[in-house]
Amino acid sequence: MKQIRKSAAVILSLASAAVIIVACSKGGDSPAPAPAPAPGNPCATKNIVVTLSSTNAAGCTGGSVTASASGSTNFTYNIDGGTFQASGTFNNISAGDHTIIAKDGDGCTKSGTVTVASNASGPLFAAVKAVIVANCNSCHTGAAAQGGQNFGTDCNIVNAAARIKARAVDGNPSFMPQGGQLSAGDKQKITNWVTAGGKYSD
Ligand code: HEC
Numbered sequence: 001m002k003q004i005r006k007s008a009a010v011i012l013s014l015a016s017a018a019v020i021i022v023a024c025s026k027g028g029d030s031p032a033p034a035p036a037p038a039p040g041n042p043c044a045t046k047n048i049v050v051t052l053s054s055t056n057a058a059g060c061t062g063g064s065v066t067a068s069a070s071g072s073t074n075f076t077y078n079i080d081g082g083t084f085q086a087s088g089t090f091n092n093i094s095a096g097d098h099t100i101i102a103k104d105g106d107g108c109t110k111s112g113t114v115t116v117a118s119n120a121s122g123p124l125f126a127a128v129k130a131v132i133v134a135n136c137n138s139c140h141t142g143a144a145a146q147g148g149q150n151f152g153t154d155c156n157i158v159n160a161a162a163r164i165k166a167r168a169v170d171g172n173p174s175f176m177p178q179g180g181q182l183s184a185g186d187k188q189k190i191t192n193w194v195t196a197g198g199k200y201s202d
Pocket of ligand 1: 148163172174
């Protein structure tokens with residue numbers, strides 16, 4: 001009788017240890033930070049290392065992030081709190097800082113931060129962007145951007161290339177900026193860029 005009660009108590013303490021393990025795997029990096037994890041925590045003895053690399057974004061084209069974890073097995077990965085996936089490669093990622101979490105088969109996790117840089121634009125795009133910032137963005141940025149055109153991002157400027165030329169160079173159906181016109185030199189910058197292809201890299 002006594003023997004049975006004793007093993008029941010052991011099971012009970014194992015069960016509560018298991019609860020602590022779950023809490024650890026949902027929390028921060030492993031091995032878990034102090035206080036020392038409960039005995040039996042599978043994350044406690046692991047030294048998971050995440051290696052991160054990235055390729056640049058450019059205009060509307062996102063960059064990529066590749067994560068590779070060591071120190072355990074059966075890793076899955078997520079980016080910025082998204083769904084975990086078996087591949088450590090994430091494509092079409094915007095420029096900026098991103099958080100990667102690697103999770104092993106026991107649910108032990110390790111996070112890291114990687115920066116996706118942005119390629120410099122081509123000179124024709126850069127010249128047009130300067131014209132737009134100076135002459136258009138008082139009415140064409142933010143939530144209240146006029147005519148549904150928000151030129152606040154490089155990608156939006158690229159996507160609007162044809163309409164920018166139509167309005168600012170050809171006056172079709174009327175000239176922009178509203179109530180005036182660009183100088184001949186500024187119009188030429190827009191024409192040069194659109195003629196070259198109207199891309200971020202031009
Ligand atoms: C003083 C405010 C103002 C400025 C500055 C301005 N716009 Fe506009 N824009 C408007 C308004 C209002 C509309 C919506 C009415 C219309 O389409 O005429 C509009 C609409 C547009 C549209 C969308 C409609 C279409 O024809 O595709 C484009 C593109 C545009 N503007 C380009 C420009 C460009 C390029 C510049 C700078 C060279 C510029 N705008 C500067 C007020 C402005």
